[in-house]
Amino acid sequence: MSTIEFQVTGMTCGHCEMSIREEVAEVPGVDSIEVSHQTGKLVVSGNGPVEESAIIEAVEDAGYKAVRSV
Template sequence: MAANEYKVTGMTCGHCEMSIREEVSEVAGVESIDVSAQTGKLVVSGAGQIDDAAVLAAVEEAGYSAVRI
């Protein structure tokens, strides 16, 4: 399973995590999402290649910014 890791800025609580999880779960190919406000990290996994641009757009749609790490 392929995994992409991102650094997310602006997350402060569980509600932030939930908002990001909801948006990113709609990205094609995403099977698993691990997001932590405490660490500021988002790890997205799936069976195939995951579109970074789509993940970053989903994070922005949730109201946050992210970069691939």
């Protein structure tokens, strides 16, 4: 299982979390999504390779910015 963590900017509430979760859930290979507007973090896990660029694009489609955490 691979896990990628992102820092997301622009989230202010639970609705923001829900919007991101819905978009990221559409990315192939994603099995688990944890997102928190309080910490500004998004953690995505999948059984196969999960494309980092696809996650970032999904977050942007939801109206937010994501950068992979180091």
